[in-house]
Amino acid sequence: MTGFVVVAIALFLTPAIVKAADMPPFFVIFLFSVFFWVAQASSWNVLTGFSGYFSFGQGAWFGIGVYAVAVLTGKHGWSFIAALPMAGFLALVAGLGLGLVVFRLRRLTGEIFALTTLAIAFVLAALARLVPAIDGGTGIFMTGTPIPEFLGEFNTAMYRMTLTIMLLAVLASYLTYSSRLGWGLFSIRDDESVAGGLGIPVFRYKMIALGINAFFAGLMGGVWSLRIGFVTVDEVFNIRVPLFVILMSVLGGLGHWMGPVVGAVIIFTLSDRLNSAGLTDVNQIIIGSLLVVLALAVKDGIYGRMRDRWLTTLITFFGVMVVTAIFDLTGSLISDFAIAMVTTVVVLMVPDRLWGRIRGRGGPDREEGPPVGIEAMTGSGP
Amino acid sequence: MGLLAQGIATGILIGGLYALMSLGISLSWGALKIINLAHFSFILLSAYLVYQITISFGVDPLLTTGVVLPLFFVFGALMQMFFHRFKVDEFKSLIVTFGVFIILQSMMQSIWSADFRTIAPDLNIYRSSSIRIAGVALPIPSLMAFLAAVLIAVAMSVLLSRTYFGKAVRAVAQDAEMARAFGVDTKRVAVLLSGLSAVFSALAGVFIAVGQQIFPGLAVSWFGIVFPVVILGGLGHTVGTLTAGVIVGVAYGVAAVMWAPLAAPLVTFLILIAALLFRPHGLLTSRSVA
Amino acid sequence: MSLLTVTDVSKRFGGVVALDGVSMTMGEGEILGLVGPNGSGKSTLINVLSGFYPTDRGTVVFGGEDTTGAPAHKLAALGIARTYQIPRPFGTMTPRENIAVSYMFGHSRHSLEGARDAAQEWLDFTGLAGVADIGIEELTLHQLKFLELARALATQPNLLLLDEVLAGLNPSEINESVEMIRRIHAQGITILIVEHVVRAVTALSDRLVVLNQGAVIAEGEPEAVMSNPAVVTAYLGDRGRRA
Numbered sequence: 001m002t003g004f005v006v007v008a009i010a011l012f013l014t015p016a017i018v019k020a021a022d023m024p025p026f027f028v029i030f031l032f033s034v035f036f037w038v039a040q041a042s043s044w045n046v047l048t049g050f051s052g053y054f055s056f057g058q059g060a061w062f063g064i065g066v067y068a069v070a071v072l073t074g075k076h077g078w079s080f081i082a083a084l085p086m087a088g089f090l091a092l093v094a095g096l097g098l099g100l101v102v103f104r105l106r107r108l109t110g111e112i113f114a115l116t117t118l119a120i121a122f123v124l125a126a127l128a129r130l131v132p133a134i135d136g137g138t139g140i141f142m143t144g145t146p147i148p149e150f151l152g153e154f155n156t157a158m159y160r161m162t163l164t165i166m167l168l169a170v171l172a173s174y175l176t177y178s179s180r181l182g183w184g185l186f187s188i189r190d191d192e193s194v195a196g197g198l199g200i201p202v203f204r205y206k207m208i209a210l211g212i213n214a215f216f217a218g219l220m221g222g223v224w225s226l227r228i229g230f231v232t233v234d235e236v237f238n239i240r241v242p243l244f245v246i247l248m249s250v251l252g253g254l255g256h257w258m259g260p261v262v263g264a265v266i267i268f269t270l271s272d273r274l275n276s277a278g279l280t281d282v283n284q285i286i287i288g289s290l291l292v293v294l295a296l297a298v299k300d301g302i303y304g305r306m307r308d309r310w311l312t313t314l315i316t317f318f319g320v321m322v323v324t325a326i327f328d329l330t331g332s333l334i335s336d337f338a339i340a341m342v343t344t345v346v347v348l349m350v351p352d353r354l355w356g357r358i359r360g361r362g363g364p365d366r367e368e369g370p371p372v373g374i375e376a377m378t379g380s381g382p
Numbered sequence: 383m384g385l386l387a388q389g390i391a392t393g394i395l396i397g398g399l400y401a402l403m404s405l406g407i408s409l410s411w412g413a414l415k416i417i418n419l420a421h422f423s424f425i426l427l428s429a430y431l432v433y434q435i436t437i438s439f440g441v442d443p444l445l446t447t448g449v450v451l452p453l454f455f456v457f458g459a460l461m462q463m464f465f466h467r468f469k470v471d472e473f474k475s476l477i478v479t480f481g482v483f484i485i486l487q488s489m490m491q492s493i494w495s496a497d498f499r500t501i502a503p504d505l506n507i508y509r510s511s512s513i514r515i516a517g518v519a520l521p522i523p524s525l526m527a528f529l530a531a532v533l534i535a536v537a538m539s540v541l542l543s544r545t546y547f548g549k550a551v552r553a554v555a556q557d558a559e560m561a562r563a564f565g566v567d568t569k570r571v572a573v574l575l576s577g578l579s580a581v582f583s584a585l586a587g588v589f590i591a592v593g594q595q596i597f598p599g600l601a602v603s604w605f606g607i608v609f610p611v612v613i614l615g616g617l618g619h620t621v622g623t624l625t626a627g628v629i630v631g632v633a634y635g636v637a638a639v640m641w642a643p644l645a646a647p648l649v650t651f652l653i654l655i656a657a658l659l660f661r662p663h664g665l666l667t668s669r670s671v672a
Numbered sequence: 673m674s675l676l677t678v679t680d681v682s683k684r685f686g687g688v689v690a691l692d693g694v695s696m697t698m699g700e701g702e703i704l705g706l707v708g709p710n711g712s713g714k715s716t717l718i719n720v721l722s723g724f725y726p727t728d729r730g731t732v733v734f735g736g737e738d739t740t741g742a743p744a745h746k747l748a749a750l751g752i753a754r755t756y757q758i759p760r761p762f763g764t765m766t767p768r769e770n771i772a773v774s775y776m777f778g779h780s781r782h783s784l785e786g787a788r789d790a791a792q793e794w795l796d797f798t799g800l801a802g803v804a805d806i807g808i809e810e811l812t813l814h815q816l817k818f819l820e821l822a823r824a825l826a827t828q829p830n831l832l833l834l835d836e837v838l839a840g841l842n843p844s845e846i847n848e849s850v851e852m853i854r855r856i857h858a859q860g861i862t863i864l865i866v867e868h869v870v871r872a873v874t875a876l877s878d879r880l881v882v883l884n885q886g887a888v889i890a891e892g893e894p895e896a897v898m899s900n901p902a903v904v905t906a907y908l909g910d911r912g913r914r915a
Contacts, residue, residue, distance in 0.1 A: 054476050101658055111417060112613060112658060114476055118419075119606040119651060126606075126647035180784050183773050190762035197722055198827060199748035199777040239602065243484060250477060255764065285492075288484030295477040296468045 004174075008167050015156050023333075028155050030272065030334055035162040036220060037268045039169040040241060041248040041260030043216035046173050047209045048246075049254030050182060052189030053110055057098070057117030059242040060124050061091040061214040065221025067128060070140040070231040075133070081148055084222045091218020092211055099210045103203055109192075125237035139232040142225050154226075161223045169216040173257040176212065185209055186255075244271075247287060250294050251345075253301020262303050266341050273338045298349060305348045309355070316344045384517060389639030390632055391518040397631025398528025399593075401535065401624040402586040403604060404611040406458075406579035412618020413555040414572050415472050416465060419479040421583045422601040422608070423486035424454060428587025429596045430494055436501050436591075443506055443592050450588060451581050458580025462573045483601070491598045500595040508592050523593030530585060531624055538620040551575055555618055606647045607634070610654035629653070675700040675831060675862050676721075681730030682886075683716055690716040692886035693730070698831070698864060703857055705877030705894065706866045709907050712883040714866040715757065718835045721864070722754040723747040735830065751779040751830035755823075755837055759816035761808050767819050768795060768804040771826045778827025794822040798852065814845045821852065825861075832856065834865040838872055846872055874898060882906070 011031075018027050044058050065087035072083035098120065102113045128135040151157035176182045184205045187195035196202045225231055244267060245260070252263025274283050298305075306313050320340035323329075330336055350358070406421045428450050435450075436443045461482075464470075470478055503509060508526070512519040542548035550571045553561035562568045590596065607630060615626030630650055637649040676698040683691040691713045698704050706714050719725045721732065723744035731740045734750060742750075761770050771791040776782050782790065795801045798818040803811060811819065817837055824832055834853070838846050850872050857863055867873035874880070874894040882890040882897055884906040890897045897903060 052473065054473060056480075101655055105658065108617075111411070111472070115417070115609045115613075116654065116658070119609050119654060122602060122606045123647050123651040126644055130642060130644040130648070178784075180776055183769075183776060183784070186764065187762055187773050187777075190764055191760050193724070193744075194756070194760045194762070196744040197724070197748060197754060198774050198823070199745050199779065199781070200773075201745055239484070243480075246477060246480065284488035285485055288481045288486075288488060291481030291484065292478050295474050295481065296470070 004171070011163055011167075012160075015159055025155060027334075028159050032155070032159040032162040033272070034265055034268050035159075035166040036224060037244065037248060037264040038261050039162070039166040039216055039220045041245045041252070041264040042166075042169045042173040042257065043213045043220075044245040045249045045254060045257070045260040046176050047213040049249055049256075049259065050176065050185040050189065051206055051209045052192075053206060053209075054114040055117045055210075055213065056114060056242050056246075057095075057120050058213075058217055058245045059121040059237055059239070060117065061095055061217035062221040062224075062241045063121060063124055063128075063236045064091040064094055065218030066225040066228065066231060066236050067134060067140075068218070069222040069225040070142055071134055073145045074140040074142060074231075079148075080145055080226075084219070087222025087225075088215045088219035091221070092215040095210050095214025096207060099207045103206050103210075121237050121242065125233050128233045128237070135231075135233055137233070139230055142229050142231055145226065147226065158223070158227060162220070165216065165220050165223060169220070170257070170261060172212050172216065173260070176209070177257040181205060181208060243287065243291075244268075247291050247294070249301075250291065251298070251302055253303040255300060256303055259301045259303045262306065263301070266302075266345060269334065269338045269341060273335055302345060302348055309348060312347060313344055316347050317341065320344070385639055386636065388518050389635040391520060392524065393632035393635025394628050395520060395524035395528040395631070396635060397628030398531035398624070399524060399586060399589055399627075400607055400611050400631050401531045401615075401627025402527060402582055402589070404608045404615065404623050404627060405531075405534070405538075405620065406583040407608060408612045408615060408623050409575060409579045409582075409618055409620075411612070412616075413551050413575055414462070415558075416462075416470070416475040417472065417479065418461070418475065418576075418579070420461065420482040420486065421579070422604055423483045423490070424457065424580055424583040425587045425590065425604070426596065426598070426601045427486055427490060428454060428584035429591040429600075430490055430499070430587075432588050432591035433499050433501055433596060434494075436505050440505060443501055443508075443588065447585070447588055450584050454580040454584035455577040457577075459573045459577035461580070462576030466569055466572065487598060487601060494598075496598055498595045498597045501591060506592060521593070523589055527586070527589035527593070530589070531627065534582065534585075535620045535624040542620070547571070547574070603647075606654075607650055610650050610657060613654060614657045674698060675735060676864075677731075677733040678717075678721075679731045679733075681717075681720060681727050681732065683713075683720060683725060683728050689886050691720065691727075694883070694886070694888055695730075696881050696888060696891065698862060700830075700862055701857075701860055702878045703853075703863045703865060703876055705873040705880045706864060706883065707868075707870060707873055707880060708883035711885070712906075713886040714883055715835060716886075717883070718754060718833050718864075718866055721747075722752055722833055748777075748827060749779060749781075751828075752833065753778065753824040753827045753829035753831070754833035755817075755820040755835055757836040757839060759813070759820045761811075761816060761819055761823070763808055766805050766807065767800055767811070767815075767822075768792075770808075770819060771795065771822050774823040774826040779830070780828045791826065794826050797825070797855070798822040813840055814848075817841070817849070818852070821856070825856065830862060832861050832863045834863060834867075836866055836868055838867055838869045850876060870898065 014031065015028050018025070040058060040062065044055065047053055048055050068087040068090045069080065069083045072078040072086060073080055098116065102116055103109060105112060129137050132138075147154070147157045151160055176185070184195070184200045187198070187200055188202055188205060192202055228235060248263035248267045249260040250263070251267060252261065253259030271283065271287070274286070317340050320343045321336055324336040324339055325333070330339065403425055406424070407418060410416050410418045410421070431450050431453075432443050432446045435441065435446045465475065465478075501509070508522045512521045513525065514520075540548075542552060550561065550566045553564070553566055554568050554571050558568050561571075590600075611623060611626045611630050614629065615623030630653060633649050633653055634646045637646045641649075674697040678694060678696050681691055681694045682689070694713070694717060696704075706717065708714055716725065720727055723742055723746065726741045731738060733739065734747070734752065737750065739747060739750065761767070762773065765773070768788060768791050771794050772787040775790050775794075776784065776787050791804075792801070795804045798821055800815060800818055800822060803815060808816075821834075821837065837853075838849055841849060846869060853863065853865065853876060865873055865876060877894055879892060880890075880894045880897040881888055882900075882903050889906060890900045890903045
């Protein structure tokens, strides 16, 4: 917990540091984009990773959040601060509504849930296009919406808001993971029928997980509407959000609250660097391929291996960072960061057996423990 | 009234196309327990290939089936072998096939761009022709799709109940372990069925290329149509899927005509919700593949 | 006062009648054996009693409360626990974690703290302490069956339903399991044991109920029941009678 507070404080202070060190303001923008994705991926993982109920619906909750703020501020003159909670609330209601219909099915609940979430974003998009009171095809301008002054100028305001929401989302994820609720969800994931037989309130827990997912996705969407600027159906309800959260969580690890955090940082940095190198077309093909490869190759995600091979991780990452920074191999610190991360990920992806042989010691840096999940029980903290 | 009748007629025919589009996923899911999202890009890719072959070689689009259908049979078979090799289970199949879907979508977009593509009228005699019956116009492309769907639904139903392969498929659908214990080569059955499913999707793509303009975004727009059909029709139920396709098609057509074209996806979604609430096993009550 | 009263329970699946007007009672603290040839409805009855299937007809009264149609987690809260014929442990957790989860959510609900330590009791009781913290995939069938027992016991149930817990075990493992069940019974837990291994269930049970094709055909003391002609016919066909 203390680690959490320390990180939070450090992050809050970062914009001031960036300004003082005269670093380009892009860092702040980069960081708050990372916060956006960490929050989205973490909230998604609370449902899909922990309970096993696969959701393609992240775009739906996100979209509701964006449009809630856009419509309330852009068409009804609400203040941003008043509209923002509605973003979370409306997404929550929609999510719980879906849960009420699908979670009570006796058979195929998991698959039907997944496919319904796949359809739902598309349907919401159609609804938004159809109803002029929402969008009607014309889009909504957010540029005229004033942000409360105490938040600072635009980028700083975005930073502070996304940071706050991200911290809350990650906190929710962590608390779920290390609580009775979390263990109930893991049991549901492993065998829902047996879980119910043991006395776990299956329906209630699934609703809570879905609620957390939808709420934070929508809330962050509400903030992100400002960043989007001109809100249109195509911009909001496309495949990007649902795709990325899946990719990020699969890479980082679905079973642990840190998985999506790690995955979000890596994937977003990579995507950002590819975009700035002008490789936008290839971007999606790479991402799709990554998803396939990761799902097949990395059984439990990178995070578990990061912990098992922590020494290697630290050495590789900082080693590459230092080398690229000293020799100034790339123009930017973020690109150095990206290269260091990718190298580390590649090293981590070496299968355990092979790794054992390479190390010559027949094992990773510490005893390969039981499946990630024992932390909560031993109380050894995040 | 004439408008409504037209909406219904068009809807029924389109329903056949929807059924064709949904059969592949329904069979894979029902029999192989794999939810293959890549089918959506198979349909679209088939449409693009039909388009490309037609305009490059100046042949009748329907003739392209000779190339396209076997090609997709191979794709489907290869995919299943891939799944087998990597022991992909139901949960993973969602992720992996989603990834394949994304890859194929981006490939199609880079090759054919986001522009709308249509086969020129001089190469596509079917597009603007229709038969008039009782004051209602039946467009030829959808009519062909509908007839194909009916034929296939009936043929599959017979195949599944009368032939050895069909029985093997049903055995695998019910209990793969048991089927294997009884000597069924489950891998071969799975590969063949997967290939067949891909052929159905490819066929749907042919009719789509003939009947309308195509663009990358089409694949995503089909999610909201295919899943109601699959769920309403019952997993692996060929005739049920046909019926469900027609129901969804009519609802879609009527909604488009009586309300607004944009409202149609909403109607199909409502059908999905209704199906989940009242008929989660599908229109026919028997549980297994049929 | 009987702990469990089943009255005229019927259940069909499509055209198949799995249970046909089954009535029986269980007294507190007894071991009741439920036997019958394959397909007689034994597992279906367990599934009904543990809330996995609703009944088409009939009532179930547990501990004085009408629990007909109650869902599984409600019955668990009332103190009914069951094991599965083919063990179904939680695959991503260790044995210790499996038991701890059960302890947390079972009949006597507990919080997260201390669940891990509490699990030790049942790990020791079932002799699984040595494999408590390894992956589930490394356990033998015998160990998995004991894990099923440990997990069911950790819910601190009043009624324990054992679904063919001896299936697939060799004779010495069967003896160990029978001993274990006796020790569980000694703690005062009422046990309904569905079993195919007739010798074991006859030795364990206070009473036997015999099902055939979904109906009760005999009930009473083990020796008397097993020599009942109708029971012999049900198991062995007419040839058994003449033999």
